[in-house]
Amino acid sequence: MKQLTSADITAAADRIAGHIRLTPVLQLESGALGLHYPVTLKLEHTQVTGSFKVRGAFNNLLSRDVPDAGIVAASGGNHGAAVAYAATKLGHKSVVFVPRAIAKEEKLRRMRDFGAEVILTEGSVADCMAEYAAHAETTGALSVHPYDTAPTLAGQGTVALEMEKQTDGFDTIMVATGGGGLIGGIAAGIGDRVRVVSVETEGTNTLARSLKEGSEIDVAASGISAGSLGGPRLGELSYTIIKERVTDAIVLPDVAVFDAAKKLWEGTRLVGEPGAATALAALTSGAYKPGKDERIAVLVCGGNAEPHWFMD
Amino acid sequence: MKQLTSADITAAADRIAGHIRLTPVLQLESGALGLHYPVTLKLEHTQVTGSFKVRGAFNNLLSRDVPDAGIVAASGGNHGAAVAYAATKLGHKSVVFVPRAIAKEEKLRRMRDFGAEVILTEGSVADCMAEYAAHAETTGALSVHPYDTAPTLAGQGTVALEMEKQTDGFDTIMVATGGGGLIGGIAAGIGDRVRVVSVETEGTNTLARSLKEGSEIDVAASGISAGSLGGPRLGELSYTIIKERVTDAIVLPDVAVFDAAKKLWEGTRLVGEPGAATALAALTSGAYKPGKDERIAVLVCGGNAEPHWFMD
Numbered sequence: 001m002k003q004l005t006s007a008d009i010t011a012a013a014d015r016i017a018g019h020i021r022l023t024p025v026l027q028l029e030s031g032a033l034g035l036h037y038p039v040t041l042k043l044e045h046t047q048v049t050g051s052f053k054v055r056g057a058f059n060n061l062l063s064r065d066v067p068d069a070g071i072v073a074a075s076g077g078n079h080g081a082a083v084a085y086a087a088t089k090l091g092h093k094s095v096v097f098v099p100r101a102i103a104k105e106e107k108l109r110r111m112r113d114f115g116a117e118v119i120l121t122e123g124s125v126a127d128c129m130a131e132y133a134a135h136a137e138t139t140g141a142l143s144v145h146p147y148d149t150a151p152t153l154a155g156q157g158t159v160a161l162e163m164e165k166q167t168d169g170f171d172t173i174m175v176a177t178g179g180g181g182l183i184g185g186i187a188a189g190i191g192d193r194v195r196v197v198s199v200e201t202e203g204t205n206t207l208a209r210s211l212k213e214g215s216e217i218d219v220a221a222s223g224i225s226a227g228s229l230g231g232p233r234l235g236e237l238s239y240t241i242i243k244e245r246v247t248d249a250i251v252l253p254d255v256a257v258f259d260a261a262k263k264l265w266e267g268t269r270l271v272g273e274p275g276a277a278t279a280l281a282a283l284t285s286g287a288y289k290p291g292k293d294e295r296i297a298v299l300v301c302g303g304n305a306e307p308h309w310f311m312d
Numbered sequence: 313m314k315q316l317t318s319a320d321i322t323a324a325a326d327r328i329a330g331h332i333r334l335t336p337v338l339q340l341e342s343g344a345l346g347l348h349y350p351v352t353l354k355l356e357h358t359q360v361t362g363s364f365k366v367r368g369a370f371n372n373l374l375s376r377d378v379p380d381a382g383i384v385a386a387s388g389g390n391h392g393a394a395v396a397y398a399a400t401k402l403g404h405k406s407v408v409f410v411p412r413a414i415a416k417e418e419k420l421r422r423m424r425d426f427g428a429e430v431i432l433t434e435g436s437v438a439d440c441m442a443e444y445a446a447h448a449e450t451t452g453a454l455s456v457h458p459y460d461t462a463p464t465l466a467g468q469g470t471v472a473l474e475m476e477k478q479t480d481g482f483d484t485i486m487v488a489t490g491g492g493g494l495i496g497g498i499a500a501g502i503g504d505r506v507r508v509v510s511v512e513t514e515g516t517n518t519l520a521r522s523l524k525e526g527s528e529i530d531v532a533a534s535g536i537s538a539g540s541l542g543g544p545r546l547g548e549l550s551y552t553i554i555k556e557r558v559t560d561a562i563v564l565p566d567v568a569v570f571d572a573a574k575k576l577w578e579g580t581r582l583v584g585e586p587g588a589a590t591a592l593a594a595l596t597s598g599a600y601k602p603g604k605d606e607r608i609a610v611l612v613c614g615g616n617a618e619p620h621w622f623m624d
Contacts, residue, residue: 021341023338024336024337024355026336026355026358027333032360043336045581046338046580046581048344268358269357269358269362269583270582271583
């Protein structure tokens with residue numbers, strides 16, 4: 001497998017510029033969110049479609065040949081919305097397969113609003129993946145993987161590169177890990193000069209387990225972040241990069257994420273979905289303790305929560 | 313009464329820098345929020361204490377002599393929180409008078425968290441104002457007016473000046489109007505080169521009525537924005553500036569504000585309180601139609617809503 005280099009990330013950033021939003025950064029003063037040091041937030045949840053996933057989606061569609069049959073993806077949420085949006089913007093058809101068992105009406109509506117044909121599948125997630133693969137094979141539609149191909153990783157990695165340009169730089173960045181596409185892309189892009197910290201919940205601790213046990217694991221996602229960060233194992237390409245460049249693997253209880261989201265709302269009036277609040281929770285829980293003058297960045301990576309989720 | 317000049321706003325910006333957050337801007341592409349032109353949002357609702365009010369609060373405290381008795385204010389919400397925060401940060405005591413009839417537990421808790429002594433008053437808002445004035449007289453505490461003194465206006469006006477520096481400039485800015493402190497400060501600061509558009513709801517149409525009937529009116533606030541934009545009349549100083557520099561006074565039904573807040577959430581995952589969404593509603597409702605290539609800015613001025621308010 002071809003290794004991903006920082007040049008790939010830079011090329012992806014040039015490729016997708018103009019198709020995505022330059023999401024803002026918010027510099028928080030020492031004392032904010034109960035932290036005794038300043039923190040810079042990247043507000044990637046204000047991205048089109050509500051998450052970073054659209055970066056990978058555009059990078060796929062703009063760097064690969066798209067057949068007349070269009071695009072196909074399998075997703076219960078952010079990835080499906082991102083692929084639908086990018087396909088429609090670039091004039092392609094898109095089909096998203098969603099397992100009925102995990103389908104949420106709000107997420108389906110968004111995918112459809114963005115122009116996708118949504119196909120609900122019966123049975124397990126594996127059954128859904130089989131139908132999706134069969135569709136790609138039969139129709140010739142271009143399959144876009146959510147987290148384990150070089151174009152997807154390169155696209156996701158652009159978010160940290162972008163943040164570097166918007167700030168005076170940072171020493172460390174907190175990233176929530178799901179399938180590893182985001183943190184893999186970030187590590188490939190800036191991992192040679194920035195400490196990339198993975199943050200997961202106990203119910204979605206795929207990266208932490210992989211660093212200990214190797215990539216051949218099978219995590220059954222559970223808890224507050226299961227919907228956004230749950231994945232049975234890391235992508236193979238992501239794992240290769242992560243093994244080399246990610247040494248900090250923080251695992252937190254759900255309650256720490258819940259608390260981080262509340263503090264984020266209280267202190268900034270921003271709403272982070274459980275996945276997005278997970279990265280911040282490494283700081284608010286005290287699990288990660290910055291050194292003196294260490295410049296800390298946090299990626300608020302997606303906002304596809306219902307606004308009342310953390311009030312329940 | 314001394315006229316407020318753009319030099320006063322610049323001086324205020326220098327004075328409060330380092331005490332407040334540089335709130336980010338979000339550039340939305342054409343097509344976002346259902347609009348067929350690009351729009352730049354100033355995310356002032358991510359400001360410390362959740363609104364622009366803290367600008368005026370700091371400018372008061374940093375430009376006036378603060379006695380040992382500290383600061384006193386009357387407010388049911390954002391202004392009280394802002395004064396409490398600024399006072400505590402600068403090492404002063406603060407007392408906030410709140411009419412029990414409009415007191416909301418969440419707002420009271422925030423004021424107390426920021427360090428204020430909160431005094432609930434019985435009777436009308438006028439009764440509250442009388443008690444507040446008496447407290448100032450008796451104790452010698454410095455009274456900070458929410459919207460009708462030069463230091464308050466100058467502080468509020470810094471937000472638009474700051475936004476100019478963060479962007480390539482804009483031709484027009486949409487501002488929600490309450491007592492007129494924000495729009496008055498903005499008009500004084502940049503009103504000579506930027507079109508400043510006032511946006512109000514039908515139940516809080518103080519500025520629109522004042523432009524027609526003069527400043528001596530008595531609006532009984534009602535509807536979705538009453539809590540954040542309601543005020544019986546404009547401040548005298550604000551009125552003087554507004555009469556001269558604000559020609560666009562848009563008035564919208566509550567339903568338009570509700571719709572704008574929903575579109576803001578859908579398209580950016582940002583939550584604007586009714587007051588904050590009002591400015592955006594001028595665009596999403598079609599009430600304001602930009603000319604060709606007109607560069608439009610919207611001030612998202614406060615986020616002190618409950619996250620579920622627009623879901624009800």
